[in-house]
């Protein structure tokens with residue numbers, strides 16, 4: 001059975017509500033937010049930014065997902081804020097559950113361990129469901145079948161600059177698969193065995209390594225050509241990942257056999273629950289190994305904030321044009337935890353990605 005066509009029955013029908021709003025943007029794309037009812041205000045804040053800076057000109061549809069039914073207020077107010085159609089998805093139970101095969105005692109012990117170590121969300125079971133969902137299930141929802149692209153939006157983000165072009169069209173026309181703004185190191189305590197499982201997976205499915213991949217970004221000093229030629233991944237994961245609270249990406253990447261097999265393999269190992277694997281390192285490891293690096297795009301022109309990290313575009317044009325309102329010195333690329341410099345060193349610097357000498 002093809003897992004991408006698999007068990008995507010919604011527990012409740014998704015609902016299309018609101019006044020008629022017409023999509024003008026030409027891509028099969030949606031703005032996507034997984035969110036809780038109690039985050040309504042922060043969700044509206046993000047929507048306001050995305051609408052003002054981008055979507056008021058394109059009217060792309062919004063898709064909201066929740067493990068619980070949305071409240072009437074959530075639906076009314078977000079529909080009101082949207083300039084395009086809105087769809088509300090209740091996630092089916094089997095996409096937000098602990099797999100039967102896992103050991104419940106081991107899960108409790110794992111959560112307790114990370115809680116006492118003070119790891120962020122270490123003791124949270126809902127956070128684990130969220131990370132597993134964002135790794136393996138968001139793209140399987142019925143409501144997304146009609147789309148090729150998504151832009152992940154989280155509550156309480158900020159956009160600093162007008163986006164006067166269609167980034168989905170840009171992605172499609174330039175053959176890109178994944179777009180990101182911020183990258184950083186993961187907390188090692190949340191993924192102690194993820195890399196070993198990833199290497200094991202690749203040894204089972206060596207054909208999934210892409211030529212000219214981004215192994216060099218996730219393993220310091222890696223020999224990418226050799227890894228591809230020998231179909232073998234060696235070395236230590238440096239914990240670099242794309243920060244997945246912002247993603248403009250192809251759904252078809254996740255629907256592909258390599259990604260589906262990778263997710264299923266990881267899921268069967270239990271680390272989403274025994275440890276606290278994040279969707280960001282899971283996406284990033286798959287992208288880095290399974291895609292040629294020129295299919296990954298850094299949006300250097302999108303000013304973005306998700307606490308505690310921000311990136312203000314560094315090029316003059318973004319500012320001279322008046323598109324942006326942000327402080328250029330707020331650039332996470334300069335933080336010791338950023339993996340941006342590693343990316344730029346390997347792939348070249350995007351539009352003004354580094355702080356101009358005059359501002360250093």
Ligand code: GDP
Nearest residue numbers: 034035036039065066067126127130154155245
């Ligand atoms: P952080 O960005 O890692 O600090 O985590 P967030 O709390 O922002 O969660 C990531 C995303 O998942 C956000 O869009 C949240 O609204 C959403 N989210 C997190 N936990 C849950 C949950 O239990 N239920 C639902 N429906 N959404 C959640």
Ligand code: MN
Nearest residue numbers: 154155245306
């Ligand atoms: Mn968040």
